[in-house]
Amino acid sequence: MQSALLLLRLQRVPQSTIHLLLGTNHKAVENMETKICRLRQAYVEKEEKKIVFGNAKTWVDVEADEATFDKRDISEVPHLRHLIVKPKDTIMWEQWAGIIQRGKPHTLVLGKLSPKLTRTRAPGPGAIRKTEWKTIANQILVNRKVVLHTDSAKSYKLKMPGVIHDRVVHCKKRIKVNGVYRWTSPKYVNLVTHNIPGTKKKLRVISGTQIVDRAWRFLKDRLKINQNTKAGTRALKAKLRSAQYDYWMKNSDLWLATGDLCSEALKKCYPEAC
Numbered sequence: 001m002q003s004a005l006l007l008l009r010l011q012r013v014p015q016s017t018i019h020l021l022l023g024t025n026h027k028a029v030e031n032m033e034t035k036i037c038r039l040r041q042a043y044v045e046k047e048e049k050k051i052v053f054g055n056a057k058t059w060v061d062v063e064a065d066e067a068t069f070d071k072r073d074i075s076e077v078p079h080l081r082h083l084i085v086k087p088k089d090t091i092m093w094e095q096w097a098g099i100i101q102r103g104k105p106h107t108l109v110l111g112k113l114s115p116k117l118t119r120t121r122a123p124g125p126g127a128i129r130k131t132e133w134k135t136i137a138n139q140i141l142v143n144r145k146v147v148l149h150t151d152s153a154k155s156y157k158l159k160m161p162g163v164i165h166d167r168v169v170h171c172k173k174r175i176k177v178n179g180v181y182r183w184t185s186p187k188y189v190n191l192v193t194h195n196i197p198g199t200k201k202k203l204r205v206i207s208g209t210q211i212v213d214r215a216w217r218f219l220k221d222r223l224k225i226n227q228n229t230k231a232g233t234r235a236l237k238a239k240l241r242s243a244q245y246d247y248w249m250k251n252s253d254l255w256l257a258t259g260d261l262c263s264e265a266l267k268k269c270y271p272e273a274c
Helices: 002-010 015-022 026-050 078-083 130-140 210-221 234-248 254-269
Strands: 060-073 091-101 109-112 146-150 163-167 173-177 180-184 190-195 202-207
Touching: 002 015, 002 026, 002 254, 015 026, 026 234, 026 254, 060 210, 060 234, 091 130, 091 210, 109 130, 109 234, 146 202, 163 190, 163 202, 210 234
Parallel strands: 060 146, 146 163
Antiparallel strands: 060 091, 091 109, 173 180, 190 202
């Protein structure tokens, strides 16, 4: 029964459907979902520290971006009210930064951000702040010979050794043509030529953030927001890490990967049996 339950869960069958198909109590289905998320979260947070971008010898393409997953009014949450500085700024946002090397899904690295609280009608928390981006970039990108592709947020303009910055403008632009102003469509992809620092060689790359944008879509499709999964909760973080594990293993057999994951967890619990 547990094997069938696990197989259906890996196939992304809704919990309500699993409950009807197997005749299992919904609490058992929810319990397995929670345990899988926690198991994957522990694995991802451990393996993420080992990810290295490039080989510091040849230039590689890396994309970076930030995404928002949920928002929450903390004025009605007693244990979060102390975070409110201004009476009207009561909205907390769940915002994460993501970095990925093109062609290697298993290099997706996520970092939780701490955006400022906003007003109720604010459209979003804004782009990543420069201090947060500097902390993340200095840890994993400096001196790695990386061509960094981002959007036009000012925070990404930070100069770092061993990093060539490339950006695209995700908005319409007003230009003057023959004395007449015209609006041009946004360019999400563009061919760009860069000069390699310290040499006379040139590097031609395709700018854009298509890969990381698809990664955000992949994660959001697997992230179910409900009354128990809100911004700032451990449940949301665990589910996001679980979705990140799915992205890492999207070209692998999830059934075998989950078996290996469970085996490693059992070795820690029962080392004498191994």
